[in-house]
Amino acid sequence: MTTLPPEIYEQDKCTFFALGRNAMYAACQSLGLGEGDIVLTPVFDCDSTLNPYRVLNLSLDFYKSDPYTFEVDVTDIKKRINKNVKLVHIINHFGFPQPWDAILKLCEETGIPIIEDNAYTLSSKYKGRMLGTFGDFSFFSLYKMIPMIDGAMLRINNPQYSLDISMDKPKWFYPPDWKKVFSLVAVKMGYEYLPDAIKMRILKAEKPLPPLYSDKSGYPEWHLRDAILSNFSYDYYRPMSRIARYQMSNFLRNDRMVLEKNIRRYYRQIVNRLTGVKRLKVLWPIITDEQVPTCVSVLIRSHRDEVLYGLKAKKYAVIAWPTYSGAVIDRGLEFPEIEIIGKQILQLMIPAHRVLKPTADSYFMSLVRDFITLHKRFD
Secondary structure, eight states, rough: OSSTTTTTTOOTTTTEEEHHHHHHHHHHHHHHOOOOOOEESSSOOOOOGGHHHTTTTTTEEEEEEEEETTOOHHOOOHOOOOTTTEEEEEEGEEEEGHHHHHHHHHHHOOOOOOEEETTOSSSSETEETTSSSSSSSEEEEEGGGGSSSSSSEEEEEOTTOOOOOOOOOOOOOGGHHHHHHHHHHHHTTOOOOOOOOHHHHHHHOOOOOOOOOOOSSSOOTTTTTTTHHHHHHHTTTTTOOHHHHHHHTSOOOHHHHHHHHHHHHHHHHHHHHTTTTEEEEEEEOOOOTTOOOOOEEEESOOHHHHHHHHHTTTOEEOOOOOOOOOHHHTTTOOOOOHHHHHHHEEEEEEOOOHSSSSSHHHHHHHHHHHHHHHHHHHH
């Protein structure tokens, strides 16, 4: 796969799946994890990410991270390690690396394997070394980084482990992704945005999971919170579809290099325009050429939700991350930092399909302008 950085893709180490959750499930099976085994996983993560662990009846213990840098608290991880801990889940959030020197030292001392989560990371490095090469297992949600309907990759870095699984021959697409295929066809026909009426009637689009209330007490109820979602449970080993493989094969190495360069450029432009705006704080105002960030994370002191929904109404790619698990929400007293991440942070995404369009400059200029306008209106 010439699309991927050569440091990441090595045929004998990599297997392609439909979703990152499929890759996670395969890694857990390779480790032989089962009921009673504990996974240390970050408190900052989406509930759907935990699907593979829940399907395998694994026990979860959440550890702390810094709400302003997303950096894991290695000391807190160390305190939580016991004989039943069989896996540590580390996330390189949105293209930014974790303190891998300290993490690897800890896990070498304990012998506990690491699964390295690069769901929103593809080409970033840590001290010259590509992210995705640190954990015993690492996975990438490729469809979040490259224009394709599905696609993830599991990379095994530790030769002690291997996959012994049977995967079906890839189909052109799978039922969980028929809406994406419909949208893909619509875009090819010139309909970049489908009217909401069509989405609701034909696609029966589910309203997005509500974020934590930014200016209210309590938390939104949601029937899909902690649910085992069908796009994962359809087939725990679901392979990358043939459509996605075709899309990936047409996304060349030069496309990726242009993408990475432009992502950094737009990131810096957005940060420069937000610098000095009152009651806003960009969490990572400075990036290096080793980092390929996939969003600009902004701390908003109040009315985060109004700004979020206002931008979504204008069809901008913005998210309020993460959609916490109920198990995390129930432990709010133990993890007060979830209030900061859940209620005050907005991500301005820098998606590949936007960056590569001729209209990218005007899109990102408009995004920042409307963001500032909405922020000032509600602040």
